[in-house]
Structures are given as C-alpha cells and as structure tokens.
Amino acid sequence: MAQDPDSTPSLLDSLGEEIIRIVAPVSACMLLVVLLVSTLSSSSSSPSPLSSLIATAYSDPSSSSSIWDKLSGALLSSLVFVASVTLITFLLVLLFYFRCTRFLKSYMAFSSFVVLAFLGGEVILLLVTHFDFPIDAITFSLLLLNFSVVGVMSVFMAKMPISINQGYLVIIGVLVAYWFTLLPEWTTWALLVTMALYDLAAVLLPGGPLRLLVELAISRDEEIPALVYEARPVEPLPGARRRLWRERRDFGTNSGSNSNPSSLGYMFRQTDERRDFGTNSSLNSNNSMTGEVLPETRLVISEQESAGDSSVSELRAPLLQTQLDSHGEQEIEGIGLGSSGAIKLGLGDFIFYSVLVGRAALYDFMTVYACYLAIIAGLGITLLLLAFYRKALPALPVSIMLGVLFYLLTRVLLEVFVVQCSTNLLMF
Amino acid sequence: MTAAAGLGYVLIALGPAFSLFVSVIAKKPFLILTLLSSTLFWLVSLIVLSAAWRGFLPVKSAVWWPYVLLILTSVGFQEGVRLVFWKLYKRLEDMLDAFADRVSKPRLYLTDKMLIALAGGLGHGLAHAVFFCLSLLTPAFGPATFYVDRCSHIPFFLVSAIMSLGFVIIHTFSMVIAFNGYAEGRKSDQAVVPVVHSIAAIMTLINLAPGGCVVGVPLLCFMAAVTLHYCWQMVWRRLTEHRNIQTNN
Numbered sequence: 306m307a308q309d310p311d312s313t314p315s316l317l318d319s320l321g322e323e324i325i326r327i328v329a330p331v332s333a334c335m336l337l338v339v340l341l342v343s344t345l346s347s348s349s350s351s352p353s354p355l356s357s358l359i360a361t362a363y364s365d366p367s368s369s370s371s372i373w374d375k376l377s378g379a380l381l382s383s384l385v386f387v388a389s390v391t392l393i394t395f396l397l398v399l400l401f402y403f404r405c406t407r408f409l410k411s412y413m414a415f416s417s418f419v420v421l422a423f424l425g426g427e428v429i430l431l432l433v434t435h436f437d438f439p440i441d442a443i444t445f446s447l448l449l450l451n452f453s454v455v456g457v458m459s460v461f462m463a464k465m466p467i468s469i470n471q472g473y474l475v476i477i478g479v480l481v482a483y484w485f486t487l488l489p490e491w492t493t494w495a496l497l498v499t500m501a502l503y504d505l506a507a508v509l510l511p512g513g514p515l516r517l518l519v520e521l522a523i524s525r526d527e528e529i530p531a532l533v534y535e536a537r538p539v540e541p542l543p544g545a546r547r548r549l550w551r552e553r554r555d556f557g558t559n560s561g562s563n564s565n566p567s568s569l570g571y572m573f574r575q576t577d578e579r580r581d582f583g584t585n586s587s588l589n590s591n592n593s594m595t596g597e598v599l600p601e602t603r604l605v606i607s608e609q610e611s612a613g614d615s616s617v618s619e620l621r622a623p624l625l626q627t628q629l630d631s632h633g634e635q636e637i638e639g640i641g642l643g644s645s646g647a648i649k650l651g652l653g654d655f656i657f658y659s660v661l662v663g664r665a666a667l668y669d670f671m672t673v674y675a676c677y678l679a680i681i682a683g684l685g686i687t688l689l690l691l692a693f694y695r696k697a698l699p700a701l702p703v704s705i706m707l708g709v710l711f712y713l714l715t716r717v718l719l720e721v722f723v724v725q726c727s728t729n730l731l732m733f
Numbered sequence: 734m735t736a737a738a739g740l741g742y743v744l745i746a747l748g749p750a751f752s753l754f755v756s757v758i759a760k761k762p763f764l765i766l767t768l769l770s771s772t773l774f775w776l777v778s779l780i781v782l783s784a785a786w787r788g789f790l791p792v793k794s795a796v797w798w799p800y801v802l803l804i805l806t807s808v809g810f811q812e813g814v815r816l817v818f819w820k821l822y823k824r825l826e827d828m829l830d831a832f833a834d835r836v837s838k839p840r841l842y843l844t845d846k847m848l849i850a851l852a853g854g855l856g857h858g859l860a861h862a863v864f865f866c867l868s869l870l871t872p873a874f875g876p877a878t879f880y881v882d883r884c885s886h887i888p889f890f891l892v893s894a895i896m897s898l899g900f901v902i903i904h905t906f907s908m909v910i911a912f913n914g915y916a917e918g919r920k921s922d923q924a925v926v927p928v929v930h931s932i933a934a935i936m937t938l939i940n941l942a943p944g945g946c947v948v949g950v951p952l953l954c955f956m957a958a959v960t961l962h963y964c965w966q967m968v969w970r971r972l973t974e975h976r977n978i979q980t981n982n
Contacts, residue, residue: 316833317763317845325762328769671868678773685766714780722783723864725790730884730940730949731800732865732896733807733930 324688326536327648328681330475331658335680337479338659339666339673342486345431346667379491383499390500394507394514401521401529409530414457417477417532421453424480460532467537474534478652482659486667493664494709500657501705508699519697532652648688654700658684661708671723672715679711680704739874742890746866746897750859753905757848764852771818771856772863778814779864782807797941804934812927815908818853819915843975846916847909847968854908858901866897884946895950896937902957903933906964913967922967929960 426449456473459465507513522529658680665672683704758764792799833840873890881889907926914922933956939949
C-alpha cells in the first residue's frame, strides 16, 4: 500500500474550497474598507456636504448628553431605517409579483451607476486630496465615467468575465460600507443590531418579505433582479467546464423544476433628501450533495420540491456527475457544499460586515482583528447551517452578533490586559 | 517613524508567518480554514485570560511578582487549552477519515496531519503576534517613535516585533511537536512543549529589569531556535520511520 503523497491527490487539496471562495472576497471588502477608513478618517478636516447631511439627519447628540439619550436617539434612527427598509422590501415583492422585471433591472442599473459614479467619485476625490495626487478635472471625470459604465455593464451583463463582475461588486460594497461608517457611533451599532434582527425576521418568519420573495422566485423559477455575489471559480476554466454551467442552467429552465436557485441581497437607493440607504440580505446557496442520489429518485425529489420549499436539490447531483464523468473531469466535492452550485452571498451582507469592521477600525486595530475573526466565524457557522438545512438563511444575524460581542469583549477586557503585558515587554 | 518603519516592524513580526502562509497554507483551502479557526480559538483563550485578570489590572509598576503570577497562570491555562484543541482535532480527523471513506478517497496522510498541526500552530502564533504586537503598531506609522524606560536602547516597537517573531516560531512548531507527541504517545514530546512555552514566557520576565531586554530578547530567539531544531529532528525521524514502514510493506 505504498502511497506517494505527491502523486495521488490528497483529501486536503480541494476540501473547503467553496468556503474560501466566499471568505476571500468578504475579507478583501473588509480590508479595503478598513484601509479607507483609517486613511481618510485622519484627514477629516472639512466634512463634505453629504457627510454633514448624514450627521444632521441622524442627529447624534453631543457628547455631553447622557448615555440614555444617545441610546434612545440611536435606536430611534435605526428603527426608522429598518421601517423604511421593510416598506421598500414589500414594494419590491409587489413589483416582482406583478412581473415588472424590466423596471427592477433598470432601477438596479441606475442605482449601481449612482453608487459608482457619485459615491465612488467622492471617495476618490477625498483620496486625491489626501495624497495630493495631481490629476485634472477632465481626465478625472472621463475616467470616472468609464469606470462607472463598465461597472454597470459588468454587474448586469452575463457576458463579462466573472472576475470583473466580482471585482465591481466588491467595489460597490466597499463604497456603500464606507459611507455607512460616516454615521455617528451609537447609530451605527444600533443600526447593525436592528438590521441583523430584521434580517432574521424577514427571512425566517412566514410573512417576512424576503421569504415571500424567495418563494415567489422559486415557484416561478426566475432569478430575483438583485446585486448578488456569486462565488464561481475565478481562474480560467477548461472549455468543458464552461459548457457545463450553461447546460445545467438550460436543463433547469427547461425542466421547470426549481433548479435555478434564487439569491437575495439587493440594494435600494432613495433619491430623496435624506439619502437613506436600504439594503437587505440573506444567504442562499445551490448545494449539491455529493453524489449518493440515484437518477431514479430524481423525479421523486423534484415533485416534492415543486412545492417550493427548499431551493437546492439533490437532483442536480446525479446530472452533474454523469456530465462530469462523461467529460472525464475529476469529481469536485466539499463537505455538503456543492461544487457545481456556487455559494451566493447578497451584497448587503458584504456591506454590513464591512460597516462593522470599519466602525471597529475607528476605535483601534485590535478590535478590527477580533471583529474580523468573529465575522468570519459567523459566516462559517452560517454556511454550515446552510449545508444542514438547505434553505435560504439570513447571513447577517450570527456574524453581526458575534462581531458586536467580540468588539465589546476586546474593548473592555482584552485591550487592558494586552497593553499591560506589552508595554512591560512581557509576552507569552 | 513613517509608513516604511511601520511596515518594517510588521514584516519583522510576521514575515516568516506570511511566507509560511503563502508557500504552504494558501495552497490548500482546508488549511486556511484551520488557520482561521485556530486563530479564533486562541483569541478566545486570550479573552478568557483577560477576563480572569481584569479585576487585578493595572498592576502597580514597582511590583514585579504579579507579573510572574500572570505569566505562569496564562501559560498554564494555554497549555491546558491545548489539550482541548487536540481533542477537537481528533474529532475532526475522525470526521475527515469517515468522509474520505465515503467518497472513496485516500485517508489523511501523515504529511496532511502534520500540515494541519502546522496550520493550527501558525494560528496560535498569529493570534499572539497580532494582538500583542500588531495592534499596538499603529503609532509606528506616524512621524515619531516610542521608547520604554526599561529598554531605552531600541524602540519599543522593534523589541515588541522581535519578541513576536520569536513567539510565532515557538507556537507554530510546538503545535507540530505536541500533536505528534499526542498521536504517538511519546511522553518526551508531550512534555517538551509546555516546558519550552513556560521557559520562553519566563524569559520575557527578564525584560522587567532595567536594561534586561538586552539579555531577554536574544534568549527568547535562542528558545525559538531550540524549538525549531527539536521540531526538525522529530519530523525527520517520523518521516523516515514512516517511509521505512511503507517500503517494507
């Protein structure tokens, strides 16, 4: 039984690949937000009109007011925000129900353009002033216009290379998250906690808007027009693999079964004076259990699932495996998380994770590291639950709760301990 | 002292860890997950320790015996928690082997197990280096620097970075030694790890004496070299034994 570890591929080579493919962009988004926040917060000389507008809209009382005042003010602001987000989500469900898909798609494109052009433009201007980078207005506006148009096209046209699509989604997440960190401190934390609770309610309660949306999309076998990050492999695939994707989708729509999973996470933007941003998120995945389901049972499963309960099905697995075998490719599997189906994470999740980490960065870097680890742990737990329950799950609650908990623990407990040890040059 | 110095301190503390990550761990996604979970696990152990000691801090600067107590309790707690870490790893190994049997792939090789131990140890070292050194490096990116009274020869950040480097190496490779010791049941390997950890931590107490860091920091680097050497010997022995068994079969 001479096993040469170099020739035969070991189990560790491909295990957990899907999780890393979603953890990497989340980490990149958080890293960019932390860098932006730490670079630009030190140079906050004259606040831009937008940030002063936000500051007055979410009027955080001066530091002389009591904790109770701050808390109640923050809670009020976040409740108003969550209420408006709920209304918008119900409006989205209504529009989706009446099949106004074109309107929704064009609104998405418009909002992405506004985020990239205006928010992105302002952030780039702040960076240019901070680093004294010499650039003239005409070049700047031309580059910005091109940047935004390519971004809108990459997000909504399927023919773009997937890496550009993913890159632009991360950039949109970074920009929106940066603007959220400009909110006052108590408001940000209250907002994060209430959004996590809202996400939990909206996805899991029977009357929740996001749950309705998912069920509608599944029953109609359509994709929700939304901004969603899909963790498909980025490296150049052999031609056989690409055909595999298209074949699978075609089969799915032809058969009418719920093989095309819906994914949630979309972004709204009200262009009113208050400039509220609404984002919702939930996590969905198209898993495929590693091939134990026989083709005969496929029909049974599809009939059961046509009721529209779960979004993922074993029915994908035997189909994929026969196709894979016919192409002679190596079987790719993970612990319960599919290889063919990529994990999809809504952009709202990216944004709120980054807001948490960005706000932690405004205090100190120790909290940043602790909150980063907590959020990744929460994401891992959510993915495990996803593999277990295999239905749409909210991605915010676990991560945000763990993040807030670790922020408090680090700030109250760990920092004193570590500073005490370090400044005395002690370490263990 | 400017961004270059700050970046330099970061690289001193984390350079070997980063190169280990890029060359060994980044290639296998499972090892990245092990690294992240291990860092989280040891961060939680640090938080528990800080919760236990919160009431007694800050310590008056003239007294030194509370620090001895601090170090000894912390090392003892972490070594105890290492056993818990080992138990968790055993369960993970069983799950992976069962999974491998189910999808008819080969079970975990010896090198795989050592790689997981390495990733776990790197997580441990990373947690300590990041929280003891990196999170305090933010002022180093500014225009000035800081000296501690007890060690006025070199900047505080440099001392801290070198100590973190030593501890990254010690923690990374003691985890490999420990896991192999628990797996084989060799008492000598199992005993070496807590001993090395305690000696290294007690050596940092030398830094409390004025001018002590001139002695303490090189001794720490010596301990790191000892750990590295021991781990190298043990891994070499284990792999040659394993290869002999394979060729004899």
